[in-house]
Amino acid sequence: MATATLEIWRGDxxxxxxxxxxxxxxxxxxxxxxxxxxxxEQAHDLAVRWNCxxxxxxxxxxxxxxxxxLMCMTRMGDLPTDRPITVEPMKAFPLVKDLxxxxxxxxEVKKRIKPFKPRPPDFExxxxxxxxxxxxxxxxxxxxxxxxxxxxxCHVLREHHMHDEFIGPRFLVYNAALEMHPLDxxxxxxxxxxxxxxxxxxxxxxxxxxxxxxxxxxxxxxxPLKERVVDQAYDPVRKLIxxxxxx
Amino acid sequence: xxxxxxxxxPVRGSFGQTMRADNWWVQPVLVALGLGVAVLYxxxxxFLGEYYAFGNYLSPLYSPEIFGDTPHALFGPKPSIxxxxxxxxxxxxxxxAPAGFRLTCYYYRGAYYKAFLADPPxxxxxxxxxxxxxxxxxxxxxxxxxxxxxxxxxxxxFLYLALLFIALLSYDAWHALWFIDPATGEExxxxxxxxxxxxLNVILLxxxxxxxxxxxxxxxxxxxxxxxxxVRRTAHACVGCLNKRHMLFAWMSLxxxxxxxxxxxxxxxxxxxxxxxx
Numbered sequence: 001m002a003t004a005t006l007e008i009w010r011g012d013x014x015x016x017x018x019x020x021x022x023x024x025x026x027x028x029x030x031x032x033x034x035x036x037x038x039x040x041e042q043a044h045d046l047a048v049r050w051n052c053x054x055x056x057x058x059x060x061x062x063x064x065x066x067x068x069x070l071m072c073m074t075r076m077g078d079l080p081t082d083r084p085i086t087v088e089p090m091k092a093f094p095l096v097k098d099l100x101x102x103x104x105x106x107x108e109v110k111k112r113i114k115p116f117k118p119r120p121p122d123f124e125x126x127x128x129x130x131x132x133x134x135x136x137x138x139x140x141x142x143x144x145x146x147x148x149x150x151x152x153x154c155h156v157l158r159e160h161h162m163h164d165e166f167i168g169p170r171f172l173v174y175n176a177a178l179e180m181h182p183l184d185x186x187x188x189x190x191x192x193x194x195x196x197x198x199x200x201x202x203x204x205x206x207x208x209x210x211x212x213x214x215x216x217x218x219x220x221x222x223x224p225l226k227e228r229v230v231d232q233a234y235d236p237v238r239k240l241i242x243x244x245x246x247x
Numbered sequence: 248x249x250x251x252x253x254x255x256x257p258v259r260g261s262f263g264q265t266m267r268a269d270n271w272w273v274q275p276v277l278v279a280l281g282l283g284v285a286v287l288y289x290x291x292x293x294f295l296g297e298y299y300a301f302g303n304y305l306s307p308l309y310s311p312e313i314f315g316d317t318p319h320a321l322f323g324p325k326p327s328i329x330x331x332x333x334x335x336x337x338x339x340x341x342x343x344a345p346a347g348f349r350l351t352c353y354y355y356r357g358a359y360y361k362a363f364l365a366d367p368p369x370x371x372x373x374x375x376x377x378x379x380x381x382x383x384x385x386x387x388x389x390x391x392x393x394x395x396x397x398x399x400x401x402x403x404x405f406l407y408l409a410l411l412f413i414a415l416l417s418y419d420a421w422h423a424l425w426f427i428d429p430a431t432g433e434e435x436x437x438x439x440x441x442x443x444x445x446x447l448n449v450i451l452l453x454x455x456x457x458x459x460x461x462x463x464x465x466x467x468x469x470x471x472x473x474x475x476x477x478v479r480r481t482a483h484a485c486v487g488c489l490n491k492r493h494m495l496f497a498w499m500s501l502x503x504x505x506x507x508x509x510x511x512x513x514x515x516x517x518x519x520x521x522x523x524x525x
Contacts, residue, residue, distance in 0.1 A: 063371070134473060159377075202391070219460070
């Protein structure tokens with residue numbers, strides 16, 4: 001029976017270390033299966049958050065061999081087993097225990113974003129007319145499962161700890177889903193520029209690279225939002241045209 | 248973190264610190280080398296100020312030749328008011344525009360922030376500075392809303408100029424089809440390897456410029472409803488299609504511009520011979 005060696009981070013906010021566990025491999029096994037096997041057979045107190053095991057709940061986010069990944073979607077067979085596989089918690093959030101981090105900061109950020117504000121209904125029955133071609137763009141953003149891997153890999157949060165100044169890629173995507181919605185009438189550009197720190201994103205596309213849902217975060221959400229902020233704050237010609245034409 | 252939080256974040260990593268097992272440094276090193284070599288070549292070619300035209304071919308680094316000594320010059324030789332102490336090259340008058348377009352390009356921004364400022368060196372890799380984009384003697388927080396990086400927001404203005412350059416370079420490619428017959432002195436239609444080089448140059452530059460994120464926004468991306476605007480909806484889709492290959496076109500066009508200049512330069516210096524297809 002083939003085996004793999006896992007180096008799993010064990011500890012809490014006060015400190016910790018990598019501990020080595022060797023476990024048997026079975027066909028089709030994912031990292032989360034291996035972690036559960038270690039938990040069942042060797043480390044009963046190993047803390048790990050998980051739920052759906054299908055890549056849809058976004059609970060089992062961690063760093064596997066230094067790369068932010070969903071443990072349930074990372075096959076052991078795709079990882080090199082000639083050396084230990086490291087599994088550690090996300091770095092952008094406070095550690096609770098072992099592989100579990102406190103991601104509640106994200107919930108607080110979400111509350112700060114102006115909610116959906118639709119235009120008055122188009123019809124007497126309270127419904128609106130929308131066309132699929134206009135909805136396609138925002139539907140991409142609604143695939144987000146809030147695993148926060150993009151927040152974890154974003155160096156503004158991970159390395160610079162600028163959680164007070166920057167809302168991170170996840171919530172720029174959330175803003176984009178609202179801001180580009182064909183029914184929405186709210187204007188979030190001032191918030192994006194002033195309190196949500198869109199200018200801090202320097203477009204390294206790490207968030208796009210790690211997104212398990214394949215959302216093109218940088219090109220389809222962040223850069224279009226940056227362009228909308230330019231419209232509002234940094235384009236004097238557009239300002240002049242708006243002043244003259246009133247549009 | 249919000250004030251009052253009692254838990255602390257993990258300690259910041261030091262430069263290059265990562266658990267990544269792959270060769271993460273290869274990408275930024277290749278980008279730094281790729282950009283460095285291209286910028287070096289472009290500077291040398293611009294400062295040389297000669298051997299940039301050959302017959303009906305004009306190097307894209309010198310097009311349009313506003314003032315200069317070749318028949319391509321629009322307004323004759325170097326203006327007499329140009330100070331003697333200031334180096335002169337016809338390229339100085341124009342190259343700032345495409346250079347500004349590339350410098351403020353969203354793709355290049357991400358690439359050179361990584362490759363030259365190591366902010367970050369690569370995804371999930373420790374950085375050399377704790378401050379964001381600051382330098383060791385002046386730790387600060389730069390972002391694209393304060394000087395100097397606020398200038399990145401001028402990208403759309405450079406785009407307008409870049410579109411003008413596409414039109415001018417298209418004319419150059421057309422002009423490269425017309426050769427002077429030495430016997431009669433008349434222009435005749437022909438096709439040389441140089442014609443193909445100049446034509447491919449404008450195609451690649453067009454692919455890069457027309458896939459620009461700012462253009463995508465301006466043609467339709469800035470609107471929430473495009474259903475009732477078929478022209479803008481189509482334009483948005485077309486620019487979006489090119490935008491998916493923006494990085495590819497950015498590199499191909501950058502190096503093909505360099506090669507096009509080299510090709511014309513070698514012809515002009517008599518080192519290479521232009522092969523006429525007809």
